[in-house]
Amino acid sequence: MTATEQHESKLRLLDAALDVIRSKGYAATTIDDICQEAAVTKGSFFHHFKSKDDLAVEAARHWSESTQSFFDNAEYHKAEDPLDRLLGYVDFRASILNGDAPCYTCLLGTLVQETYETHPAIRTACDEGLSAHIDALLPDIEAAKLRYAPEATWSAEGIGYFIQSVLQGAFIFAKVKQKPDTVRESLAHLRRYLQLLFSSDQQTAQQQN
Amino acid sequence: MTATEQHESKLRLLDAALDVIRSKGYAATTIDDICQEAAVTKGSFFHHFKSKDDLAVEAARHWSESTQSFFDNAEYHKAEDPLDRLLGYVDFRASILNGDAPCYTCLLGTLVQETYETHPAIRTACDEGLSAHIDALLPDIEAAKLRYAPEATWSAEGIGYFIQSVLQGAFIFAKVKQKPDTVRESLAHLRRYLQLLFSSDQQTAQQQN
DNA sequence: GACGTCATACCGACCACTCGGTATGTTTCC
DNA sequence: GGAAACATACCGAGTGGTCGGTATGACGTC
Numbered sequence: 001m002t003a004t005e006q007h008e009s010k011l012r013l014l015d016a017a018l019d020v021i022r023s024k025g026y027a028a029t030t031i032d033d034i035c036q037e038a039a040v041t042k043g044s045f046f047h048h049f050k051s052k053d054d055l056a057v058e059a060a061r062h063w064s065e066s067t068q069s070f071f072d073n074a075e076y077h078k079a080e081d082p083l084d085r086l087l088g089y090v091d092f093r094a095s096i097l098n099g100d101a102p103c104y105t106c107l108l109g110t111l112v113q114e115t116y117e118t119h120p121a122i123r124t125a126c127d128e129g130l131s132a133h134i135d136a137l138l139p140d141i142e143a144a145k146l147r148y149a150p151e152a153t154w155s156a157e158g159i160g161y162f163i164q165s166v167l168q169g170a171f172i173f174a175k176v177k178q179k180p181d182t183v184r185e186s187l188a189h190l191r192r193y194l195q196l197l198f199s200s201d202q203q204t205a206q207q208q209n
Numbered sequence: 210m211t212a213t214e215q216h217e218s219k220l221r222l223l224d225a226a227l228d229v230i231r232s233k234g235y236a237a238t239t240i241d242d243i244c245q246e247a248a249v250t251k252g253s254f255f256h257h258f259k260s261k262d263d264l265a266v267e268a269a270r271h272w273s274e275s276t277q278s279f280f281d282n283a284e285y286h287k288a289e290d291p292l293d294r295l296l297g298y299v300d301f302r303a304s305i306l307n308g309d310a311p312c313y314t315c316l317l318g319t320l321v322q323e324t325y326e327t328h329p330a331i332r333t334a335c336d337e338g339l340s341a342h343i344d345a346l347l348p349d350i351e352a353a354k355l356r357y358a359p360e361a362t363w364s365a366e367g368i369g370y371f372i373q374s375v376l377q378g379a380f381i382f383a384k385v386k387q388k389p390d391t392v393r394e395s396l397a398h399l400r401r402y403l404q405l406l407f408s409s410d411q412q413t414a415q416q417q418n
Numbered sequence: 419g420a421c422g423t424c425a426t427a428c429c430g431a432c433c434a435c436t437c438g439g440t441a442t443g444t445t446t447c448c
Numbered sequence: 449g450g451a452a453a454c455a456t457a458c459c460g461a462g463t464g465g466t467c468g469g470t471a472t473g474a475c476g477t478c
Contacts, residue, residue, distance in 0.1 A: 007422095007423085007424080009424080016297055023326045023327075024323075024326065024327055025234070025236055025322060025323035025324070026234075026236075027234055027235075027236030027237040027323070028236040028323060028327065030466080030467060030468080031467075031468065031469085032466095032467075032468095040424085041424065041425050041426080042425085042426085042468095042469090043423085043424055043425050044423070044424050045423080046468095046469070047422085047423060047424065048423095050468080051468080052467095052468065052469090064293075101325065101326075102326070109322075109378075109381050110322050111232060112381060112384050112385050113318075113319050113322050113323075113381065113384060114233075114234035114236070114237060114322075114323065115234075116310065116384035116385065116387070117233065117310075117311070117384075118232075118233055118237065121384065123384075123387075126385055127385045127386070130382075130385055144224065153288045154397075154398070155474080157400065158394045158395075159398070160395075161379075161394060161395060162375070162394070162395045162398040162399075164378065164382070165374075165375055165378030165379045165381070165382055165391070165395045166371070166374055166375055166378055167378065168377070168378035168382075169318075169374030169375055169376060169377035169378030169379070169380075169381075170291055170370075170374040170378070170383045171378075172318050172321060172322065172374070172377045172378075173339075173370055173373070173377075175321050175322060175325035175326075175366075176317075176321050176325065176332065176335055176336045176339055177330075177336070178325070178332075178444070182367075182370045182374070185367045185370060185371070186367075186370060186371045186374045187373040188363075189363070189368070190371075191366065191407075192402075193398070193401075193402040193405070195372070196350075196402070196405045197401075207285045216456095216457080218457080218458080228453090239432085239433060239434085240433075240434065240435085241432095241433075241434095249458090250458065250459055250460065251434095251435090251459080251460070252437095252458055252459040252460060253457070253458050253459075254461095255434095255435070255436080256456085256457060256458060257457090260434080260435080261434065261435090419478105420477100420478095421476105421477090421478090422475105422476090422477090422478105423474100423475085423476085423477105424473105424474085424475080424476100425472100425473085425474075425475095426471100426472090426473090426474100427470100427471085427472090427473105428469105428470080428471080428472100429450095429464075429468105429470075429471095430467105430468100430469095430470105431466105431468090431469105431471085432465105432466085432467085432468100433464105433465090433466085433467105434460105434463105434464100434465090434466100435462105435463085435464095435465105436462080436463075437460100437461095437462085438459105438460105438461100438462105438469100439458100439459080439460100440457100440458080440459075441456100441457085441458080441459100442455100442456085442457080442458100443454105443457095444453100444454080444455070444456095444457080445452105445453085445454075445455090446451105446452085446453080446454095447450105447451095447452090447453100447465100448449105448450095448451095448452105
C-alpha cells in the first residue's frame with residue numbers, strides 16, 4: 001500500500017500529528033490531542049496505529065513523503081545550471097517561511113531531539129527521512145562541483161549536511177525568537193557561502209583547511 | 210545569592226537536570242529521574258524548586274552560567290588577532306565533541322524545541338542564555354569586520370546567529386547519526402566561510418546579494 | 419455474516435505535587 | 449549562658465489527575 005491510498009481517517013490522524021507534535025513536542029502531545037485535532041475518536045486511532053510510538057514512526061514517514069513531493073514539484077528544478085538549482089533550493093526554503101514556527105519547521109528535527117536515545121525506531125525513521133532529503137540534493141551539488149569546483153576537497157554529502165544543519169539550527173532560533181527573521185538571515189549567509197564555494201577564484205582559500 | 214553559593218543539594222539537582230533533560234528531553238524526564246540521578250529525595254527537590262517548570266527555568270540559567278565561564282576560560286581568547294579568536298572559538302567547539310551526544314549537546318536548543326509554544330518562561334530563559342552566548346562573540350566579530358571587511362553589508366549579530374545555527378543544527382544530526390562526525394564537517398565548512406568572509410579578495414562576491 | 423471502521427466506557431500505571439513530619443542550626447532576649 | 453522561637457534543609461508516604469492502552473459493541477457494506 002502506497003502513501004496515497006491511506007484511509008481518510010488515518011491520513012487525518014497523520015496530518016494532525018505533524019501539526020501537534022511540531023508545536024508541543026512529541027512527549028507532551030497526547031493521543032487525545034491528536035484525535036481531537038483530527039476530529040476522530042480514540043477507537044479509530046487504535047484501529048490504525050498499534051501505539052503512540054507506532055504513530056510517530058508512521059508520521060515521520062508520512063512527513064518525508066509529503067515534503068519530498070512538495071520539493072519535487074518546486075520550480076527551482078527547471079534551471080539549467082546545477083548551481084542555480086542549488087541556490088534555487090535555498091531561495092525556495094526562504095520563500096516558504098510563512099506563519100508561525102509550527103508551520104514551516106521540520107518535524108524530524110523536532111522529533112529526533114526527544115527520541116534519539118530512548119526510541120530507536122523513531123530515530124531511525126527520522127534518519128531515513130532526513131537522509132533521503134539530503135540525497136535528493138546530491139545530484140545538483142555533484143554536478144555543480146564538477147562544473148565549478150572540480151578540485152575541491154570537500155564532499156557533496158558534507159555540503160548537504162551543512163545545508164540541512166543551517167536550516168535545522170535556524171529553526172531553533174525561529175522558535176526562540178518567535179519569528180523567522182534569523183532564518184532568512186542565516187539562509188542568506190548559507191547562499192553566500194555556496195556562491196563562494198562554487199566560484200572559481202577562491203581555490204587558494206581551500207589550502208588553509 | 211549568586212549562582213556560586215547554591216546549596217549542594219540544589220546544585221546536584223541542577224547538574225542532574227542538565228544531563229537527564231539532554232538525553233531524554235524535557236517532557237519525558239520525570240522528577241524522580243532527576244532525584245535519582247542527583248541522589249536526592251523528592252522532598253528535597255520540592256524544597257528547592259516550586260515546580261518542574263521552575264526547575265527548567267533555573268536549569269537553563271545554570272547552564273548559561275556554567276557554559277559562560279567554561280568558554281571564558283578557554284585559550285582562544287589569548288590570540289591577538291580578532292579573526293584568530295573567532296576561528297579559535299570554532300576550533301574549540303570542534304575540540305570538545307567527545308563522548309555521546311548528551312555530553313556535548315546544548316541544553317537550551319533541546320529545551321526550547323519542546324517548550325517554545327507552551328512554556329513562555331522557559332522559552333524566555335533559553336532566549337536569554339543563547340543571546341548572551343552570542344553577545345559574547347560579538348566584540349571579536351566586530352573587531353574582525355573592522356579590520357578585514359569594513360565595507361561588508363552583513364551585521365556581526367547575523368554572523369553570531371549563523372554560527373549558532375550551524376552548531377545547533379549539527380547537534381541534531383549528531384543525534385540522528387549517533388556520532389559527532391557531521392558536526393566536525395559542518396564546523397569545517399563554517400570555518401571556511403568565516404575565512405572567506407574576512408578575506409579581502411572577495412568583496413566582489415558581496416554585490417551579488 | 420463477516421470484515422473493516424469506528425464509538426464509548428473503562429482500566430491501571432504513572433507522575434507532579436502535597437503534607438505532616440524530623441533534624442539541625444541560628445537568632446533573640448532575659 | 450541558656451531557653452524559647454524561628455529558620456532551613458530534608459524526608460517519603462500519600463493523592464488526585466492524566467494518559468496510553470483495552471474491551472466491547474455498533475454500524476455499514478460486500
